[in-house]
Amino acid sequence: MNSYAPAIEKLIKAFARFPSVGEKTATRMASHVISASREEAAHLARCLLDVKDEIRFCSECFNLAQGDLCEVCKNKEQRDVTTICVVEDPDSLVSIEESAAYKGLYHVLHGAISPLDGIGPDNIRISELLQRVAKGGVSEIIIATNPTVAGEATALLITNLLGNNGVKISRLALGIPLGADIRYSDRMTIGKSLEFRRKV
């Protein structure tokens, strides 16, 4: 690493902080930037800052949004507003959208409860979900948390909290293997899991 000019070494180190990017990939990415045009590099820098400056949480479902509402909540006329699919993170929402098997709304929890990691119900967006349901108009909740210990614990808690609201509650079923991550599941698997969701 010491043989790189300081600015290059800094860029490699910055890329190496990205998830699943090792030093070799980071070095290739830095080489790409060095050989790219100044405009391309400026575009990349702008994209990074735009995301930091303009992206926030949707005021309704807590998906990532540019402005007050996310792309799903902006298109409510074309969605089934009586159904809410609960996911752990925005990437899971995108995967379910890509399955094209679901036309309702979402609620992004931003995590799952995991007492050993110090993540309790108050650390994720569960109370906001309860408030949405309490407002009325929701007839079904599909819990699409990951089939992990934390995801299952979260699903159970939500089921208990919403149990007596007269809302139908279902959980993603067949398809997604235990321990897997919805973010990295293929469309077919997600589509089947939605189709065969079970009542809880």
Ligand SMILES: [Zn+2]
């Ligand atoms: Zn939204």
